[in-house]
Amino acid sequence: xxxxxxxxxxxxxxxxxxxxxxxxxxxxxxxxxxxxxxxxxxxxxxxxxxxxxxxxxxxxxxxxxxxxxxxxxxxxxxxxxxxxxxxxxxxxxxxxxxxxxxxxxxxxxxxxxxxxxxxxxxxxxxxxxxxxxxxxxxxxxxxxxxxxxxxxxxxxxxxxxxxxxxxxxxxxxxxxxxxxxxxxxxxxxxxxxxxxxxxxxxxxxxxxxxxxxxxxxxxxxxxxxxxxxxxxxxxxxxxxxxxxxxxxxxxxxxxxxxxxxxxxxxxxxxxxxxxxxxxxxxxxx
Amino acid sequence: xxxxxxxxxxxxxxxxxxxxxxxxxxxxxxxxxxxxxxxxxxxxxxxxxxxxxxxxxxxxxxxxxxxxxxxxxxxxxxxxxxxxxxxxxxxxxxxxxxxxxxxxxxxxxxxxxxxxxxxxxxxxxxxxxxxxxxxxxxxxxxxxxxxxxxxxxxxxxxxxxxxxxxxxxxxxxxxxxxxxxxxxxxxxxxxxxxxxxxxxxxxxxxxxxxxxxxxxxxxxxxxxxxxxxxxxxxxxxxxxxxxxxxxxxxxxxxxxxxxxxxxxxxxxxxxxxxxxxxxxxxxxxxxxxxxxxxxxxxxxxxxxxxxxxxxxxxxxxxxxxxxxxxxxxxxxxxxxxxxxxxxxxxxxxxxxxxxxxxxxxxxx
Numbered sequence: 001x002x003x004x005x006x007x008x009x010x011x012x013x014x015x016x017x018x019x020x021x022x023x024x025x026x027x028x029x030x031x032x033x034x035x036x037x038x039x040x041x042x043x044x045x046x047x048x049x050x051x052x053x054x055x056x057x058x059x060x061x062x063x064x065x066x067x068x069x070x071x072x073x074x075x076x077x078x079x080x081x082x083x084x085x086x087x088x089x090x091x092x093x094x095x096x097x098x099x100x101x102x103x104x105x106x107x108x109x110x111x112x113x114x115x116x117x118x119x120x121x122x123x124x125x126x127x128x129x130x131x132x133x134x135x136x137x138x139x140x141x142x143x144x145x146x147x148x149x150x151x152x153x154x155x156x157x158x159x160x161x162x163x164x165x166x167x168x169x170x171x172x173x174x175x176x177x178x179x180x181x182x183x184x185x186x187x188x189x190x191x192x193x194x195x196x197x198x199x200x201x202x203x204x205x206x207x208x209x210x211x212x213x214x215x216x217x218x219x220x221x222x223x224x225x226x227x228x229x230x231x232x233x234x235x236x237x238x239x240x241x242x243x244x245x246x247x248x249x250x251x252x253x254x255x256x257x258x259x260x261x262x263x264x265x266x267x268x269x270x271x272x273x274x275x276x277x278x279x280x281x282x283x284x285x
Numbered sequence: 286x287x288x289x290x291x292x293x294x295x296x297x298x299x300x301x302x303x304x305x306x307x308x309x310x311x312x313x314x315x316x317x318x319x320x321x322x323x324x325x326x327x328x329x330x331x332x333x334x335x336x337x338x339x340x341x342x343x344x345x346x347x348x349x350x351x352x353x354x355x356x357x358x359x360x361x362x363x364x365x366x367x368x369x370x371x372x373x374x375x376x377x378x379x380x381x382x383x384x385x386x387x388x389x390x391x392x393x394x395x396x397x398x399x400x401x402x403x404x405x406x407x408x409x410x411x412x413x414x415x416x417x418x419x420x421x422x423x424x425x426x427x428x429x430x431x432x433x434x435x436x437x438x439x440x441x442x443x444x445x446x447x448x449x450x451x452x453x454x455x456x457x458x459x460x461x462x463x464x465x466x467x468x469x470x471x472x473x474x475x476x477x478x479x480x481x482x483x484x485x486x487x488x489x490x491x492x493x494x495x496x497x498x499x500x501x502x503x504x505x506x507x508x509x510x511x512x513x514x515x516x517x518x519x520x521x522x523x524x525x526x527x528x529x530x531x532x533x534x535x536x537x538x539x540x541x542x543x544x545x546x547x548x549x550x551x552x553x554x555x556x557x558x559x560x561x562x563x564x565x566x567x568x569x570x571x572x573x574x575x576x577x578x579x580x581x582x583x584x585x586x587x588x589x590x591x592x593x594x595x596x597x598x599x600x601x602x603x604x605x606x607x608x609x610x611x612x613x614x615x616x617x618x619x620x621x622x623x624x625x626x627x628x629x630x631x632x633x634x635x636x637x638x639x640x641x642x643x644x645x646x647x648x649x
Contacts, residue, residue, distance in 0.1 A: 176374035179341050180435075184388035185362030194387070198378040 034058055034255035038068070041251045054252065062256035074250070077257050079230065080237040083152075084216055085264060087233060090153040091215030092208050099162035099207075100200065104192055106163075107170040108178065118167070125160040129221060137224055147228040156214075156221060162207050169203050170196065206279025209272045213265045234261045287352060287365075287442030287475035289315040289338070294347035296333055296499075307333050308499045310347065315492075318473040320466075324486035325496035326522070334496075335445050335479045339368050351442055362391070367436035368445040372452065373428045375420040375435075381407075382416040385434045399438075406437040409468070426457045433465075437472070446478040450485060462488055483523050487511070495519050513634075517641040520564050520634060526597060528634065529570075531563040531605045561644060564634035567597070567610035570626045572618060582626035584609070586618045602626070 029049070033041055036052030061068065065076030105111075106118045129136070136155050145151030173196070181191045197204075222233050232240070238261060241254045269276070296308040308330045315321050323331045336342040338349055340361035348355050356364045367388075375384050382403055389399045407413040410430045420428055429449060436444055446465075450458045466489060469476055480486055486493050487507045495502045495510060495518075503515040514520035520528045573581065582602050590597040596617060598609040609626070611617075618624050635644045 174372065174374065176370045176372055177376065179339075179361075180368075180370060180374035180376070181387075182341065183339060183361045183366070183368050184435075185360075185391040186387075190391065195376060195378070 030255045030258055033251055034062075034259055036252055038248075038250045038252050042248070058252045058256040059260070062253050062260060068250055068253070074253055075229070075237070075240070077234060077237055077260055080232050080234040081260065081264070083149075083231060084233040084235065084261075086149060087152050087218070087222075088212050088215035088264075090149065091156050091218075092211040094153060094157040095159040095162050095211045096204055096207055098157055099159050099166050100192075100197065100204075102163050103166035103170055104196060107167055108188070108191075121160050121163050123160075124158070125164070129156065133220065133224065136221075140225060146225050147231045149231070151225055152222060152231065152233075153215075156218065159211070162211065165203060165207060166200065169200060173199065202275055202279040204279075205272055205275035206277075209268055209276045212268050216265050237261075288317045288350075289443055289475060289477065290350045290353075291334075292348045292350070294334070294337065294349055295345050296330070296337060296342065297345045306499060308337075311499075311501055313494060313501065313504060315475060315477065317475055320469050320476045320478065320489065320491040322478045322480060322486040322490035322493045323496060324480055324483055324490075324493055324522075325502075327481055329496045330499040331479045331481075331496050332447055335368075335447055335477060338364075338443070338477060339366055339445050340364055362388075365442040366445055367439040367441040367443075368447065369429075369432045369436050369449045371448045373420075373432040373449075375428055375431055377420055380417055380419055381412065381423070381431050381434075384420070384431055385438050388435065388439055402438045402440070403434070406434045409437065409471070410434050425453055426461065429453060429461060433468070437468075442475060444474050444476040444478075446476065448480055449478075450480070451482070458485075465489060484525065487523070495522065497522070513643070514564075515643050517562060517564075517636045520636065524566060526567050526608045526610070529565045529567065529605075529607045530636075531565075531602075531607075532638070534563055534603065534605055560638050562636040562638050562641075564636060565607070565628055566632065567608045569632035570607070570609045570628050572598075572609070572611065572615070572624050573627045575625055582628060584624050584626045586620055586622045586624060589617060589620060 029047075032049055032051055033047065035055035035058065036048070037054050040052055041047050060066070061074050062077050064078065065074050067073055102121065106114060106121075140146060140151045140155060143151075145154075177195065178191065181195055186194060216233075217235060218233065219235050219239075222231075222236055223239075226232055226236065234257070238254060238257050241257060242249055291311050291313045294308060294311045295306070297304040297306050299305055311334070323334065325331045333342055337344050338356075340356070340359060344357045349357060351365060376387065379387065385403045385406060386399045389402060394402075403416070404413070407416055410433060412427065412430050412434060415423060415427060415431070420431065423431065429452075432449065450461055453461060462485060465478075478489060480489075490507050492504065492506055493510055494504050497518045503510055503519045505513075505515075510519060510523055514523060514528070517530065521530060570582070570584075572584070575581070584598075584600045584602055584607065586598055586600040588599040590599070591613065594613055596611050596613055598611055598618065600607055600609070636642065637644050
């Protein structure tokens with residue numbers, strides 16, 4: 001099957017390099033833009049593809065806020081990043097906890113309408129947040145949860161995908177294991193804590209990565225429900241920077257903020273890479 | 286300390302008209318310290334019965350008692366039993382020590398007591414050096430031992446084994462069989478062992494319960510079950526190769542008109558009613574070096590299988606197929622040869638053709 005033809009090898013590598021360039025070039029432009037001054041970016045068309053010398057200044061302003069040469073004020077990014085980090089973590093852990101428990105109930109207990117419950121959860125997969133955002137907003141608003149961390153995270157927590165993933169994993173747990181635990185005297189919650197959760201660690205880790213990024217990248221929901229500066233996540237912060245009014249947009253700061261917003265999810269992926277792949281691919285856990 | 290009794294125990298799956306009966310009104314008594322093997326073909330209800338003792342299946346009717354205490358409604362952990370599963374069911378994320386200690390930890394024992402019990406069990410089973418390993422790092426035989434260790438540390442009144450040897454290869458199975466016997470001799474804990482393998486049943490049991498279609502066919506020591514099978518089912522299930530059963534010996538032969546009955550008229554005329562089924566163990570028929578005459582069976586040899594220490598001779602008496610087991614040191618007949626068989630009337634089993642039950646014949 002594996003042929004050793006030089007021409008083919010060259011072609012393969014060219015294709016791969018082309019793919020990397022297509023994916024990597026925009027990112028490169030963002031990084032480069034974040035090292036130049038606003039004037040450099042606007043005046044040179046097209047902008048220079050060589051790094052400028054204002055990198056430290058740009059990132060300092062983006063992160064801590066400040067006043068620019070042209071008089072524009074920039075709000076600091078770090079409180080917004082803190083909001084994003086907190087909400088992404090709460091959403092990820094909340095999703096995992098709720099999905100673990102609901103999958104546990106669906107797989108290991110025999111109750112009335114068990115299958116109906118599963119399908120109800122499963123059907124919500126087909127209703128993304130955009131579809132139900134009106135009612136959700138009205139519920140959260142009438143509960144007085146606008147501009148709170150609870151309001152920002154709780155509506156995003158229930159997850160059919162995660163429940164489904166855990167259900168599929170739990171179905172592979174042999175009956176004899178459950179029975180052995182029963183004979184050992186473990187209560188259902190002890191079985192859950194001592195056996196199911198430890199056995200699910202790879203799945204949990206993989207889900208954490210996915211859900212953290214999901215939470216971090218939330219845009220529409222925070223856009224609707226946060227009006228207060230202190231509850232603004234970083235993704236919305238970037239959007240704020242774009243409406244610069246008369247002063248025009250400070251693209252160098254926008255790009256620096258974009259890079260800052262990319263760092264935490266990238267770190268999570270890098271740290272959990274091994275687990276992510278194992279959790280999604282490995283059937284033998 | 287650990288007697289076990291079944292009184293009119295029954296099991297149905299489903300309810301009402303669509304209920305499927307699995308076990309119907311079963312009675313048995315197992316004394317303290319006894320090693321009892323339940324044997325039967327798959328689907329006979331033997332595993333269901335064991336799981337009912339363990340508390341993993343509900344009891345539909347009747348009572349199961351351990352030491353006189355009815356355990357029908359108790360949780361598995363409260364029944365004072367321990368079970369070894371067919372696939373061992375070790376907790377894959379726990380070490381051998383944690384596997385064995387888990388039940389004790391749940392029961393709230395102190396860590397000193399847990400260490401003492403696990404250490405002792407590990408010593409008995411010779412797995413002390415494996416305590417820190419995970420199950421996936423163990424061989425099949427070692428996992429089997431850990432599963433037994435997990436049962437031993439609980440110090441239960443009754444051990445339940447659900448076909449624990451069926452995942453082992455033949456050599457290891459024979460070895461583990463011996464170890465289970467040795468273990469039982471040492472601990473003297475009442476043991477209920479389920480298997481479909483009649484060799485396993487014969488070698489392990491102090492008493493065996495032969496089950497078929499949800500009912501007990503026979504209870505007895507391996508010797509008595511082998512020598513005096515209570516029914517056609519037991520006769521054909523216990524023993525390898527199985528007992529020769531002559532069902533149509535009285536019917537006239539198809540082509541030649543020479544029926545088995547005609548050939549055996551002299552031998553059986555007075556002992557056996559013509560509607561009975563005849564049974565002969567393969568080793569109870571002896572080929573003798575003399576022409577057929579009064580008291581001997583005429584056998585036409587068809588195929589000979591050499592097994593090493595012994596050989597199996599397949600042939601026909603009249604129209605009925607028969608297998609004979611013969612020591613390899615004896616002179617072998619040739620295929621196609623006519624020989625004479627000597628079968629002591631006391632070795633002849635007779636069964637009622639209609640009910641399938643054993644008929645005690647006059648010669649006994």
